[in-house]
Amino acid sequence: MSYARVLCVGLVGVAGHLVEVEADLSPGLPAVVLTGLPDTALHEARDRVRAAMVNSGQVWPNRRITVNLLPAMLPKHGSAFDLAIACALLAGAGELPLAPMEGVVVLGELGLDGAVRPVRGVLPMVAAAADAGITRVIVPVGNAREAAVVPGVTVGAVDSLHRLVAFIKGQGPLLDRPPVRDTPPPSGPDLADIAGQDLGRHGLEVAAAGGHHLAMIGPPGAGKTMLAERLPSILPPLDDASALEVTALQSIAGVLAADAELVRRPPFQAPHHSASLAALVGGGSGLAMPGAISLAHRGVLFLDEAPEFAYLTLQALRQPLESGRVILARSRGTTEYPAQVQMVIAANPCPCANPAGDQHCQCSAIARRRYLGKLSGPLMDRIDIQIRLQPLGVAQLMTSETPAEPSAEVAARVRRARDAAAARWAAHGWRLNAEVPGPQLRRPPWRLPPKDTKALRAGLERGSLSARGFDRILRLAWSIADLDGRDRPSGSDVDEAAQLRMGEAIDRQAGR
Template identity: 45%
Template sequence: MIASAIGCTVQGLAGVPVTVEAHIANGLPHFAIVGLTDRAIQEARERVRSAVQNGGFEWPQRRITVNLAPAEVPKEGSGFDLAIAVAVLRAGESGIDSSGTAFVAELALDSSLRPVNGVLPMARCLAALGMRRLVVASQNAAEAALVDGLCVLPATRLQDVVEHLRGLLPIQPARPGAGADAGPAGPDLAEVCGQASAKRALEIAAAGGHNLLLTGPPGSGKTMMARALPSLLPDLEPDAALEVSAIYSLRGLLRERPAMSLRPAFRAPHHSVSRSGLVGGGVGIAQPGEISLAHRGVLFLDELCEFPRSHLEALRQPLEHHAVTIVRSRAAVTFPAEFVLVAAANPCPCGHLGDAKGCNCDLRQLQAYDARVSGPIRDRIDLQVSVPRQRFGDLFGGSEGEASAVVRGRVESARQMRSGRLADPAAGTARTPSALSRSYRTAPAARRLLARSGERLRLSARGFVRVLRVARTIADLAGDDGVGEAAIAEALHYRGEMAA
């Protein structure tokens, strides 16, 4: 008497199908679960037995061994409960047909089904492997139904699942989740008065995916500017949106948010966030952190210098590779983390540099502060711009600025230009300043300006590359084929590196 059912677990953002085998042998009553399990799965023995009995089924009073295969994959959490129950019931009773069906849900003691995290990436994996049906708790149905080619069966009780498998009372498949949600949650750029420089920098950041540092006195509107950035980013491709939703699914955040949003995410973790909360990690199987929740969107770090230095150091790898790898004793997992970083900081320790109130800090303090603000990630910040406090006159009398939608139009065409260029194989491999400069079609006058800036502004090699990349984005926004002197000069002005 041996039977099986298909469950699923996740490693990073990838689903891993798990075959749950149940063997009922003669012997004194015994129930063992083997196969690289964690505590939650060992506790499943008690949950599953109670749920089966409270569902009105007989628990086999014999020697039951459940094996989760493949044995080398570490497994965690309560999502195997339903698959274990189905496998055990099938081993004890014929007439339950679970072929082509996978099961992912936690069981309550009263036999009802509970939602679990990570159902969306599991559903993607199961569909890719040719599973036709997936039974989940009804709260997980909307996210699972986002996956094409998979019939999602939402259930509330174990009895319903068994009745369905016996062919007695079929469960109605869940309909695919509602389409894309309404407009962006952040403010529209037109609502922001003044701040011409910062708006321009946001536009460049959106077009080229450049990281941005906003400096300005408290209350000058740095947060509002950052919140407006997502409204300048184009909609996500459906594939990308699904990938982002999968990350939210892992954290169990899809139940309170539209299952599938085409709008780029905006995440603003507070500086008291833990390191694993920021970059990912946590106890047991690693969870994605804020930087992955900001994948293909915006990560906003307000009060940058209040973040512990170690947190900022941990951002360096993801900022370079657009992904983060978390190493665990049992496995290393990788989560995508391709985001635009917007950092905000006061201009000086007292916060009033350049303000009407006047600043009391001397230059040495300013330099020390400046080093603290962006030290660890200085060479990852492409754009630095000031957000001055607005005068009352500007707040009321200021002319209406451009709406986000207008700017987004320019951003979209600039991105098209860039992806057209990246299709050229030579462009993708250019790394050195001179190779980049050639592939960017930098005009001779612009190259001369860049050379002069090397002496005067003491630009590092990295600095050169950043200036060139920003200048290329500026030219893309203008629809220019080549990079002109003005684009280089403007990029130089925004460089995040000060002359010593």
């Protein structure tokens, strides 16, 4: 036998594709020709595989070796092909029987010493293999837990090339994957920690129920960051498909813990305002990595101190927020990552950030306008809920007679509200009130009786309310009704919704 073929998987964005690693060994001048990989990766892979084989006690075949990765057109990145290349070489040289590797996908990077190292993206790779009908995979032991998340696949784990060779020869076992953790993963912060702050809590709950983006404006210490961090605690846990997507993105970004299981809690990402564009939307040299907005997919993207972000950075969020995905252009083609996020932004009302509040502010009217004005165009246009928060007084903080409602109780209301909205809009293909286009809510059968929207229409005529603002209030009114378990918003739901729209005032402050 001088030819062998071993299966592997290549990733493009979050999509995996089966890759065949072929090895052909022929008599002739000893040489190694590797094809189907980008140049730099090719040389590195050859050197790693050679060293790993020799240091695992294998003989490097002194023949003319051709290794080819198919399909050639598929862009291939990273080092996950090493182990499959080594297997194909050894089988081609007649050192390994081929039969045990038939239909098995092999993933892993080789160290020079022959150790098998974990690689990024194993979860989506194994999921792609399963989609292609593969039922057995061999992965680095550090990735075994995430690989085992994929249903219908038997996972074998290895820590060294030596162990894999022994296994294929029938001389030793693979490793067991690490035992399943019996303690549940730690849950995040809880709303029970927040005293008072009724408007903030209400805004957060309505945002969760309708999937609305949320902006909180208030002086330092008002509790904006605290509130934002607790949004995931009242969102429904991720369903199977979403959990797989979110876990896969974390796997690709290399932030999934080795003992990780399927991520069920909606993610929360709070990039610092000094974060680079690549850190925020994705990119980097070589393999384009998902950024914070993709790591927040199906969860929360929190922009704290939002006006401190560079204007171009805020602009760059616009398109992903619109389309729910990020497209990263590279010389070797484009990479696409999902990015459906619920955005929360927090801002001080002005650059002086005086903790004592607006009345002590020293900033000029122009400075104040310019500060929030930075947000107005690109982001505020998309944000349904815009509230102003004031810090609690010491007295309120210290003397809370009734304990604050915990997240679990709020989450139960949010879940019922979301179910009601999903059932109502199912025929239109929307799940959340935030997705419903404005005109839809102004037309029968969803139009509200004139008496309930009288104040809004008066605002429209006076010019104190924009048409967009009008639609946003309607959307919020539906979320409020859903939370209260009513099948249509009442006039008081509309009034309540208008309370969550201080944004008209913010837009005016911003001089729009």
